[in-house]
Amino acid sequence: MSAVDEHHQVVDRLAGKIIGIIGGTGPQGRGLARRFADSGLQVVIGSRSADRAEAAAAELGSSVRGATNEDCAETADIVLVTVPWEGHRSQVEALAKELAGKVVVDCVNPLAFDKMGPFAPSVPEGSAAEQAQMLLADATVVAAFHHLSAVVLLDDEVASLDADVMVVGDDREATNLVQDLAGRIAGCRGVYAGRLRNAGQVEALTANLIAINKRYKAHASLRVTDI
Amino acid sequence: MSAVDEHHQVVDRLAGKIIGIIGGTGPQGRGLARRFADSGLQVVIGSRSADRAEAAAAELGSSVRGATNEDCAETADIVLVTVPWEGHRSQVEALAKELAGKVVVDCVNPLAFDKMGPFAPSVPEGSAAEQAQMLLADATVVAAFHHLSAVVLLDDEVASLDADVMVVGDDREATNLVQDLAGRIAGCRGVYAGRLRNAGQVEALTANLIAINKRYKAHASLRVTDI
Numbered sequence: 001m002s003a004v005d006e007h008h009q010v011v012d013r014l015a016g017k018i019i020g021i022i023g024g025t026g027p028q029g030r031g032l033a034r035r036f037a038d039s040g041l042q043v044v045i046g047s048r049s050a051d052r053a054e055a056a057a058a059e060l061g062s063s064v065r066g067a068t069n070e071d072c073a074e075t076a077d078i079v080l081v082t083v084p085w086e087g088h089r090s091q092v093e094a095l096a097k098e099l100a101g102k103v104v105v106d107c108v109n110p111l112a113f114d115k116m117g118p119f120a121p122s123v124p125e126g127s128a129a130e131q132a133q134m135l136l137a138d139a140t141v142v143a144a145f146h147h148l149s150a151v152v153l154l155d156d157e158v159a160s161l162d163a164d165v166m167v168v169g170d171d172r173e174a175t176n177l178v179q180d181l182a183g184r185i186a187g188c189r190g191v192y193a194g195r196l197r198n199a200g201q202v203e204a205l206t207a208n209l210i211a212i213n214k215r216y217k218a219h220a221s222l223r224v225t226d227i
Numbered sequence: 228m229s230a231v232d233e234h235h236q237v238v239d240r241l242a243g244k245i246i247g248i249i250g251g252t253g254p255q256g257r258g259l260a261r262r263f264a265d266s267g268l269q270v271v272i273g274s275r276s277a278d279r280a281e282a283a284a285a286e287l288g289s290s291v292r293g294a295t296n297e298d299c300a301e302t303a304d305i306v307l308v309t310v311p312w313e314g315h316r317s318q319v320e321a322l323a324k325e326l327a328g329k330v331v332v333d334c335v336n337p338l339a340f341d342k343m344g345p346f347a348p349s350v351p352e353g354s355a356a357e358q359a360q361m362l363l364a365d366a367t368v369v370a371a372f373h374h375l376s377a378v379v380l381l382d383d384e385v386a387s388l389d390a391d392v393m394v395v396g397d398d399r400e401a402t403n404l405v406q407d408l409a410g411r412i413a414g415c416r417g418v419y420a421g422r423l424r425n426a427g428q429v430e431a432l433t434a435n436l437i438a439i440n441k442r443y444k445a446h447a448s449l450r451v452t453d454i
Contacts (some may be wrong), residue, residue, distance in 0.1 A: 010298030021426045023271075030327065095433060109377075116422060116424075117421070117422065118421075118425075119422075119424050119425060120425065120427070120428055121311070129283060149453075152453075162452040162453065163452055166435065168311070168435070191443075192436075192438070192442045193345070193435040193439055194345075194434060194438030194439070195343060195344065195346075195438070195440055197343075197346050198345075198346060198347065198431075198434045198435050198438065200347070200428070200431070200433045200434060201347055201427070201428040201429075201431035201434070202428075202432065202437065204425075204428035205428045205432060205433075207425045207428070208393065208395070208420040208421045208425050208428065208429060209420075211419070211420060211422070211425065212418060212419065212420055212421070212451060212454065215417075215419045216419075216453075216454040218453040218454045219453050220451050220452060220453050220454055221451075221452045221453065222449050222450065222451060222452065223449065223450040223452055224439060224447050224448075224449060225389040225390055225447060225448045225449065225450055226379075226389065226438065226443075226445040226446050226447050226448065227442040227445045227447055
């Protein structure tokens with residue numbers, strides 16, 4: 001048994017938990033919803049429009065429901081945030097009441113583009129995840145799921161991903177839970193990768209993966225070796 | 228043939244090239260010197276003290292020589308910088324004349340530590356590599372070799388590494404050359420991973436690898452998947 005898998009054996013931390021995905025109608029949100037649902041989890045995707053969320057959920061199968069972002073945050077036990085960076089601050093701030101007491105998984109990559117390609121803009125709080133934690137004093141924020149390709153997540157032909165998920169956060173119980181959640185995606189491992197103050201470079205590295213994808217015409221992800 | 232290997236077939240860009248390693252008596256420098264020498268390359272390791280460089284070189288075998296940092300920079304065709312972050316600015320600045328016209332490979336990880344472990348300090352220029360490029364207007368700076376374990380590089384029992392090297396830079400000829408250099412380390416691939424302005428997060432990610440190493444008692448590196 002590898003060191004990564006070891007803690008999975010103790011107990012199913014995800015039993016009965018509902019997974020919510022704020023901004024879940026985008027490619028990343030739908031891709032994650034689909035893989036979590038495939039693993040038997042109950043998933044609610046949220047959108048500003050309940051209609052749009054329900055339409056996207058219907059395409060993803062019977063264990064995925066659609067709701068407003070507010071209802072999604074209220075209903076779910078673990079709430080992923082997959083909104084565009086531009087809307088991150090306002091959308092997270094607006095859900096502070098619903099997210100109180102919950103594990104919030106920030107999956108957002110602050111990225112900007114110009115004629116030379118992608119780059120990581122400066123984030124005053126250090127990272128999207130640290131910004132979320134500052135806005136959500138009563139929630140436990142974990143950063144994860146930055147390096148998975150939405151195209152691959154949504155591809156019916158891909159039964160199993162070749163990717164690890166770096167899980168970054170300060171609360172051991174919460175990072176363990178999110179590692180287990182990552183492990184529910186076929187082929188993935190959730191790897192603890194440091195404290196929340198080290199989230200910025202994990203988020204920003206997505207700019208490098210985009211450059212790799214362009215050069216090699218790939219959907220690159222990362223594996224952590226020797227664990 | 229993978230997309231990564233394809234450009235290696237055209238020509239041996241490293242034929243006859245001498246590899247210099249500034250600050251080469253530290254673990255990272257010695258580890259890289261040892262693997263490059265194993266692949267048949269001529270290597271010069273530099274130190275402030277020629278005696279110390281010669282003593283370290285003697286332990287690494289007959290194709291490694293020791294010299295002062297100035298002589299190393301002067302002699303070599305491709306010059307790696309593996310000095311501690313604290314001495315980076317002053318040591319790079321002092322070698323500007325010797326490094327003019329050369330490919331300079333910045334391998335430095337700006338890191339700081341406190342009681343909560345490692346973190347990536349803010350670097351005004353964005354990264355060690357961009358700082359080097361600003362100090363070396365007449366050289367071509369590439370960032371690479373951040374995520375290899377010195378312990379593994381120096382381990383006689385490890386014949387082949389399980390690691391890719393992210394190569395970041397703005398000059399295609401220089402990044403191709405450094406990719407080839409990374410490919411000389413048994414088991415490694417040199418993977419183009421974006422422009423120099425995206426070096427900061429590659430450097431900073433070493434803080435996460437240190438956290439991974441601590442949690443899993445490992446010497447973690449990264450593989451890029453789907454290429």
